[in-house]
Amino acid sequence: MGDSQARKHGRVSQHYIPVAEVHAFCQLRFVPKIIVDTSFGRLVVEEQNGFIVRLTWNDAEDNGAAASPLLHEAAAQIRAYDAGQLRRFDLPLRIEGSEFQKQVCDAMSAIPFGDTRTYGDIARDLDHPAQAVGQACGANPIPVIIPCHRVLAASGLGGFSGAGGIETKVALLRHEGAAGLLI
Numbered sequence: 001m002g003d004s005q006a007r008k009h010g011r012v013s014q015h016y017i018p019v020a021e022v023h024a025f026c027q028l029r030f031v032p033k034i035i036v037d038t039s040f041g042r043l044v045v046e047e048q049n050g051f052i053v054r055l056t057w058n059d060a061e062d063n064g065a066a067a068s069p070l071l072h073e074a075a076a077q078i079r080a081y082d083a084g085q086l087r088r089f090d091l092p093l094r095i096e097g098s099e100f101q102k103q104v105c106d107a108m109s110a111i112p113f114g115d116t117r118t119y120g121d122i123a124r125d126l127d128h129p130a131q132a133v134g135q136a137c138g139a140n141p142i143p144v145i146i147p148c149h150r151v152l153a154a155s156g157l158g159g160f161s162g163a164g165g166i167e168t169k170v171a172l173l174r175h176e177g178a179a180g181l182l183i
Contacts, residue, residue: 034071038082040171041163043144045074051094055142057163078144084175087113089145096141100128104136111150114177118154134158149173 033046035058046054047070067075073091080086095102107122119137123130133151138161140148149172152158160169 032066032068032071034067034075036075036078038078039175040082040144040168043078045071045078047071047074048094051092052142052145053094053096055145057168074145081144082175091145093142093145095146097136097139100126100132101136101139104133105140105142105146108137108140108146108148108151111147116150116152116173116178118152119158120154122151130154144172147172150176150178 031046031048033044036043036045041057042059044054044056044058045052046056047068050070052070052074070092077086077089077091081089093105095105097105103126104122107117107125111117119130119133123133126133134153137148137151138159140146140161143149143162149160149162149169157166157169160166162168164171
């Protein structure tokens with residue numbers, strides 16, 4: 001029975017919610033995720049359709065969605081990174097964003113463990129202003145795995161959008177042996 005027929009027969013309550021909205025809510029609520037406790041905080045990794053799409057610092061609880069083999073692999077790699085046993089992540093990632101956002105994420109992913117680049121370095125490579133690169137770094141949906149912490153300002157640390165802000169960025173850089181740049 002269609003929406004108009006249901007209304008005609010008085011079968012629609014005042015709490016009627018269109019099916020599309022219910023579907024969208026369910027997708028948001030039950031996104032498969034895994035929680036990983038690290039020395040950098042509690043990380044929540046989310047997957048959609050076989051790709052890692054988000055990493056956040058969060059005190060989230062399990063939402064009931066089963067963690068996939070990919071999420072278990074992501075957790076294992078994050079734990080190995082935290083233990084100093086992994087220098088480069090090997091996971092399928094999907095960046096939702098503009099082509100420029102994806103280019104900045106690719107540029108950040110190319111920075112080796114223990115190295116850093118500046119917003120200006122990446123800006124020159126991509127032929128965009130350094131401020132735009134900084135904004136794209138701040139919008140990185142998968143920090144740590146896409147290492148935005150390895151991107152610095154020309155004369156300082158720059159920003160960091162993860163929990164703990166600059167302190168977390170410094171901790172990640174120290175963990176990678178890039179702390180000499182901070183002195």
